[in-house]
Amino acid sequence: MQVSVETTSNIERRMTIGVPAQEIDQAVQKRLQETARTVKMNGFRPGKVPMRVVKRRFGDSVRQEIVGEVMRDNYIKALQEQDINPAGWPKFEPKTMEEGKDLEFVAIFEVLPEVELGDFSKISVEKPKAEIADKDVDTMIDNLRRQQATMKSVKRKSKNKDVVLIDFKGTVDGEEFEGGAAENHKLTLGSGQMIPGFEKGIVGGKAGEELEIEVTFPEDYQNEDLAGKPAKFDIKIHDVQEPQLPELDAEFFKKFGIDAEDEGTFREEVQKNMERELKQAVSNKVKNDVVEGLLESTELEVPTALVDQEIDRLRQDAVQRFGGQVDFQQLPKEIFEEQARRRVKTGLLFQEVVKQNDLKADPAKVDEKIQEIASTYEQPEEVVAHFNSSPEQKQQIESSVLEDAVVDLILDQAKVKEKKLKYEEAIQAGQQQR
Structure with missing residues (x-):
């Protein structure tokens, strides 16, 4: 196998690969022999069809099938030899594929970009600072009553x-x-x-x-x-x-999953939930500012293959939200392109921060986040057991903790300014995505 690699852009590569004709012809011959043993044709007993007939009938399709497999296998082998990490599946362009001649083909693909992180000290972060007043709890309870009115x-x-x-x-x-x-x-x-x-x-x-x-x-x-x-x-x-508006009684409290006999206990539970929401809103706002600062401070060419993969994920999510009534591929890609490109670029930047700083997901913080999620359910111990028994679910929590570690590292160097807000203003700030 002969391999040469051409750099056509910062992230695009053209890899030309040559495969000896003998390798192709032997594979085609072997596949035709296997076909001859199982094929059924009128006028011949099973397994007794002459090879010349099998070749005439199936030769072209078998050769095309073999060439596709050889291109795939040799492309993967060439990547390993050249120590190249592609960002997605390539486009194959056969140059020569005639019988008796060496196969030559080109694989066009993208690689992950080189990332040069910007100066974290130039990133500005506005951190909401808010407290939950009695009137905020009153408003929340009033809203809950109106939902059931x-x-x-x-x-x-x-x-x-x-x-x-x-x-x-x-x-x-x-x-x-x-x-x-x-x-x-x-x-x-x-x-x-x-x-x-x-x-x-x-x-x-x-x-x-x-x-x-x-x-x-x-x-x-x-x-x-x-x-x-x-x-x-x-x-x-x-x-x-x-x-x-409904009365504030035990029946009403149960509609929100709160087992309380009096209004005071109900208020305490409502306030605890509001505190969790406020904490999450502040975290979302800070993370969004960090992401915005990273994006603005770093020039990065994003592989199209990764953007297309993210677009498909966003389209599938959208279909699920709408009840799965349409095929996700019917949704125009353009609607999701900007968001997908932002997500991919953010992911690449976070990966580079993790790599350069050798960050790891702290097991204690993983357990803490699982406990925090579980505390919102009626049977928290079952939720904890579910996360601990599901590697996929736990990995999502670990990824979230690792993202938090990236944000914390950048915050240590960024310009952070606290801004006093009312509770509702802080919640809204955490919901806004730029």
Whole structure:
């Protein structure tokens, strides 16, 4: 086997491989002999078909099959000899594959890029600092009650937190626009579902009333044709409903998996859950800033093969979220390309930090994270046993702990500034992804 490697870009390689004709011909002959022993053809007894007939009938397809196998096997062998780590499966281009002639083919593939990490001290991180006040717990409990509320129609004027059933039709410069009209639309007033001013314009309206309100689309509205433009909406209110909140009793507490007999115990459990969410939100915000700083400080060419693999994973995830009703390959790749490229680049950078600093997943922190996850379940000991008995699940936790170690290492060198936020603001900061 003869091998030569050409560097065509920072990450692309063209490997030319030559295989002696004898190796191909012997493999083809052996496969044809195996075929002759099992093939059934009219006019011949099983196993008695002449070789010339077998070759005439199956020679081309067998040779093509053998050439494919030889290219694959010799490509893998050449990678090992040349000590090359490819980033994905190659594209094969046969140059010569005629019978009696040496096989020559080209394997075009990408390799993992060389990574030069930037200066961590130039990375800026904004770390939320928030406390959970009694009113935050009150708000959370109120939200939980509203999730379980029943609705009752009322004759009075509408107010925030009421649900209204409305028809609406919007116009801009006197013209209707796509998505600007609906019938029997349920809207919770004060929820912020609609553009600024829309819900406020309905507050005070009663069932049976017709209103005309004027609002302005935000400058950063997703539909650029409407962004910043004034609009008029004709609204008819069919019904105003007031939520009937459930009592804070043991039956209500159980709906949220909390075994409590009194409101005080329930509040304690709610606050513990809020503290876990706050801790996670702060961690997410800090990690996102670290990732953003890494991406901005490092030039890195990302292998297309890895991006395509990540796109497929994202498409499969999307299909699962939508109930698996479509084939993931029907979803356009372009929708996921930017996110996939970011994920791949982040992964490569984290791997390099791990490699350069010889980082390992601390077993104690792995156990701590498993315990933390298990504490949110009714039978935590069963969850711990599940993780410890499942290598795949435990490896995911180890990967998460290793990512945390990367973030901590960078934070030790980065510029970290604490920012005081309210509880809800900190939660929102942890949910934002740039």
